[in-house]
Amino acid sequence: MNVPGAPPAPSVHWSRSLRVRLLAVTLAGVAVAMVLAGLVLSGLFREHVQQQFQAALQLQLDQITARLEFDAQGQPVIAAEALSDPRWLKPYSGLYWQVDAMAPDGRERAGVLRSRSLWDTSLALQVDALADGAVHVHEMPGPQGAPLLVLERTVRAEGVHAPRWRLMVAADLQVTQAATARFTGVLALSLAVLLVLLAAAAWAQVAVGLKPLQALQRAVQDVQEARASQLQGSLPAEVQPLVDDFNAVLRRHGEVVERARTQAGNLAHALKTPLTVLDNAASVQPPTDEQELAALVREQVVVARRHIDWHLARSRVAASAHLPGQRTALQPVVEGLVRVMNKVHADRALDITVAPPPVPLFFAGEAQDLQEMLGNLLDNACKWARSAVRLQAQLLPAGSETAQPQLVVAVEDDGPGIDAAQRAQALERGVRLDETVPGTGLGLAIVQDLAALYGGRLDLEPAGLGGLRATLTLPAANAH
Incomplete structure (x- = not known):
């Protein structure tokens, strides 16, 4: 939405767009998660298929071992009809068995016995240091170049010096590899569809999540075009503190x-x-x-x-007023004002005493403002005092009534004082209760106004010396 007559809004680079950033981060995270999930699931499936395939091949090896017999000359014999799987008889069926003779010198004689499925070929497996009964697993190329998974074990005929024989069972891995490839393809397609759906969900989430910012923009434009004095509208709880602070700034302005x-x-x-x-x-x-x-x-x-x-x-x-970090020491300001008052009212020989506080006190404001307020109070007390003016200060800690410590400065004199009915009148601007005393009637009014701007106050009451006691309460600053 553009303001009529206003220049067009400048284009925003994509890197500064909150929408683009959220979508980019979300899509990158989802894409990485999809790739990792695909790799893990594909690996788990491949491992599971491999284990199942190997377990089935182990059963075949156990069957071959159980059907292995030796004739009178100690030669191995396996009756083909004793094997239950017909693939043993079909040439190049993908399921093979073979028996190799293991010589004592480490040499072997391959293919002493083999399944009909091997036809006129044999499995050339390298010699492996294999303990009796132990099973080893290998992968090797087989007939017609097909990849095979091979399980082998050695057996020995009865007798201590009987020769050793190696039994091998092999199966074509192309079936498992094809199953794994099909699963991987389906998985990749599924994850791609899921990625698209998640991307659409992320876009919808970002669009819905950032939609309140459009309402905030319209509210700001209403304030700018003087249709409203503050930001209005129902906004999310996360944005409301910003709106409240901005409205506070508008009120302050x-x-x-x-x-x-x-x-x-x-x-x-x-x-x-x-x-x-x-x-x-x-x-x-x-x-x-x-x-x-x-x-x-x-x-x-x-x-x-x-x-x-x-x-x-x-x-x-x-x-x-209310700016953070302001601090003015009370004692130097009071000492300077007392020196000035002693010179101004030197002809009257007034006794101006200051009761030193037990600890250094600080005013949370500017030194010039503190001088203005205390100077007016001291000047007013000196004008009306007969012979004595007394100033004392104390610190009131923060409590239930005040959120921060308060600096209380009391200035009293031994003059005629002010009646209770006239005290409120004395704080009005330009009012002079006695025209015989020089002045403009602004001193106490200035003190009251300045104190109010700092969140403080000025109170008038009878003094212990017999005259007027002016108590100035201001925000205090920490000593450190």
């Missing part, structure tokens, strides 16, 4: 866009008031006292700059 729009609107609204004041002051004819106008301009510029700094800080935190 939507939140960032909405937050950017809200911050732009808030910034425009916040700058509108000081710009209006400056415009009205500049429009007065004749101009008022120059010192009064200069003070007004400076005041409004400070307000405008404070608003800009606030929104820039929110934008920076919104972009960097």
Whole structure:
């Protein structure tokens, strides 16, 4: 499916196709399995036929041995009519027997007795070191070049010095070879048909298995063409986690866009008031006292700059919050802020004390954001304190309420404090509870907003020193 007006999708090389890869791997595995199965089954069948053929030939050798007799001169005699198989009498029937004389010096006299089926030929089997009664198996060419399976054994007439005789029984192997060839051909054809069926099944499996990806592609196109805000549709359990993660990214993107729009609107609204004041002051004819106008301009510029700094800080935190690997040591930031506050409020001789934590503490965020939050809290405490400001920090381990450790920093002063009814109002942007104290009314609001972006919070409560206690809770980072 192509988007109207969009350029055609680029062709995908076959090596990058998931369908081709799955089919290629499946077909290669099935083909190898079919070949191995064919070789094993053909070998087993050949071995089975060979064993059956040899067992039948062993019975024939036992029959020949049982019918072997010796005359008065010690010569072997086998009555042809005593043998039950008519193939012994048919020339070149494929079933043969033969008796050879074994001389003491190792030489032999072949074909002393032989079956009529051998006609005018004899079996020329090499001399073999054979114990009495033992059976050896050989393959050799026989009459008319036919391959034969030969079983041989030696026997001895009664008496210690009686001569030894070798009995041989041979059968044509062409019958077994033809049976094996027929079985191998049928087996190969069957395995080929099976391979085709398995290939069709693999293609159907891949087509059915990858079909949900087409639904996923359509869902992505719906999002791209603004027909849906998130991926929708019934997808397999293996794909659903990917869809959930992608939808989470879309939600996060939507939140960032909405937050950017809200911050732009808030910034425009916040700058509108000081710009209006400056415009009205500049429009007065004749101009008022120059010192009064200069003070007004400076005041409004400070307000405008404070608003800009606030929104820039929110934008920076919104972009960097929850990024992995961020860690800021608490102690260096606090020590630097205390030095600044001692210089800024040197004329008031405030006693700013910091209770050292038992272990080093770390904030899971950027140092600039931690300085912004703690700086506002310390500055606010110093403005309202009569003589003392105290800061202490602790680490709350992860538990049932929080999934990760929490860094808790408390800043309190001995000032007049804030009534319970006014604490929520003090956290609103631009609200100043006492106009006699310099400020813009943004300090606590900035701290609350920045903490919320990190998943933390700011709580106001009465302090043990008698003034206000501001407790800042932020995500903590591991010390290692």
